[in-house]
Amino acid sequence: MVYCGFTNGDVCMRTDADGAIVCISCSLSKRIESVFGGKIRTTMRFDTYREALNHLKEHRMKGDVVPNYAFNNLKLRAKKEEENKANTKNRQLWA
Numbered sequence: 174m175v176y177c178g179f180t181n182g183d184v185c186m187r188t189d190a191d192g193a194i195v196c197i198s199c200s201l202s203k204r205i206e207s208v209f210g211g212k213i214r215t216t217m218r219f220d221t222y223r224e225a226l227n228h229l230k231e232h233r234m235k236g237d238v239v240p241n242y243a244f245n246n247l248k249l250r251a252k253k254e255e256e257n258k259a260n261t262k263n264r265q266l267w268a
């Protein structure tokens with residue numbers, strides 16, 4: 174799943190092969206020394222949609238262009254994620 178890419182803004186966020194949400198070559202990340210020389214940006218990983226959504230907000234606060242559809246998509250997923258967590262909790266209470 175790709176939430177947004179560099180073609181439509183300053184942020185590239187997608188789901189990686191492990192199912193984690195990643196912000197690729199993130200401008201908010203610490204620059205590290207590349208094995209090829211020079212400094213590069215790293216990829217940030219998020220365990221929840223809520224964390225990823227908050228991260229997009231940070232990008233916007235910094236002045237980065239982030240498309241609205243990325244926000245809307247992650248907002249929906251964060252809401253679902255929290256509903257599922259609440260349902261799981263309820264089920265555990267009644268088990």
Ligand SMILES: [Zn+2]
Pocket residue numbers: 184196197199200201202217228232
């Ligand atoms: Zn980022």
